[in-house]
Amino acid sequence: MLSADCPMLLSFASLDMFILEDCIMVGHPVAYSRSVITELMVPNYANFGGKVHGGTLMSLMDKLAYVCASKHAGNYCVTVSVDNVQFLRPVEVGEVVSLMGSVNYVGKKSLVVGIRGTSENLHEGISKHTNTCYFTMVAKGSGGKPVEVPPLILETDEDVRRFCSALQRRRIREDGLLFMNRYKANFLLDNEVSELLAQERCVLAVPK
Numbered sequence: 001m002l003s004a005d006c007p008m009l010l011s012f013a014s015l016d017m018f019i020l021e022d023c024i025m026v027g028h029p030v031a032y033s034r035s036v037i038t039e040l041m042v043p044n045y046a047n048f049g050g051k052v053h054g055g056t057l058m059s060l061m062d063k064l065a066y067v068c069a070s071k072h073a074g075n076y077c078v079t080v081s082v083d084n085v086q087f088l089r090p091v092e093v094g095e096v097v098s099l100m101g102s103v104n105y106v107g108k109k110s111l112v113v114g115i116r117g118t119s120e121n122l123h124e125g126i127s128k129h130t131n132t133c134y135f136t137m138v139a140k141g142s143g144g145k146p147v148e149v150p151p152l153i154l155e156t157d158e159d160v161r162r163f164c165s166a167l168q169r170r171r172i173r174e175d176g177l178l179f180m181n182r183y184k185a186n187f188l189l190d191n192e193v194s195e196l197l198a199q200e201r202c203v204l205a206v207p208k
């Protein structure tokens, strides 16, 4: 199960202790910081359509990401970005939402917490998957500066798959950011853009 994309796994798999910048740092297994939040969706969480507000779920997920990341890091953590936020199904008032979070990946000073959300109708006993998303958190030391986080000990095939998936998402995000920065810097309203927009539901009304 070890992949050439994740060479560091070779050392992670067999050791609990790592030497980083002249200090010994002990890693934590994924299970060490795995956490769950369960909350009843009360009427004041509803949006104008009577369903639970997406922002309420985001806020709960942010808290869970904080708990998982801070427990692993042993430090205060802040949210830097959130990937793959999708609300797959509406959550109804009266349902019980359970969010399961675990650290999927650690970089040098950042961590990725993966969160899976389910919502249960207690009367019908039906549970549905409502969302999965990934919070990137950065650990901060007492001076407010980013600090290194302990390595992640991967104990199962699933841990390894999640770590590698997070690594791929990080590469895609960094490539995407570079692409968009270049696109923005070189943007010209030329014939190519006019042709692109001709397929879209917009009216190009910029004076020549």
Ligand SMILES: CC(C)(COP(=O)(O)OP(=O)(O)OC[C@H]1O[C@@H](n2cnc3c(N)ncnc32)[C@H](O)[C@@H]1OP(=O)(O)O)[C@@H](O)C(=O)NCCC(=O)NCCS
Pocket (backbone or CB within 6 Å): 078, 079, 080, 081, 106, 107, 108, 109, 110, 111, 136, 138, 146
């Ligand atoms: C998070 C923050 C400290 C990063 O500062 P920085 O100067 O870019 O720090 P660094 O360059 O040392 O990067 C630290 C890590 O953050 C990661 N990072 C920085 N910006 C990122 C972004 N937009 N998305 C994902 N990861 C990011 C870096 O890749 C690096 O990861 P690594 O150590 O695992 O390689 C800074 O942007 C910050 O304080 N942001 C505000 C966070 C906050 O207040 N959140 C609450 C919202 S109200």
